[in-house]
Amino acid sequence: MEKIAYLSDRLKSELENKGLSAADLCRLTGIDTSIMSKYIRGIKHPKIERLRRIAAVLYVTPEWLEGYDVPKTPAPVQLSPLENDIIINFRACNDAEKFAIIEFVKKIRG
Secondary structure, rough: OOOOOOOHHHHHHHHHHHOOHHHHHHHHHHHOOOHHHHHHOOOOOOOHHHHHHHHHHHHHOOHOOOOOOOOOOOOOOOOOOHHHHHHHHHHHOOHHHHHHHHHHHHHOOO
8 A cells, every 4th residue: 555645634634524623523532632633733643543533533444544545435334224223313413412422422331
């Protein structure tokens, strides 16, 4: 695989494309704001577990986010009817409700 971009550039671009702030990404991933700031500025590179969390929230592949010349979005996943129902209802929520749901799930998962 050939690297054609920097993680920091792709991270900034995806935040803008998705209409998210760095603070939003921190809340959604559970990554500290000072650490995320270093990723966005290109000062530090995330370890694989954090990279996967960031990529999942942004709905991109970790390899693409790292700057490699690979497909941007993950391959489609077959959802169960329950998972599909959850997604449909989640998409109908406003941003405040979505953040509340995410915080609730984090709380119950420990």
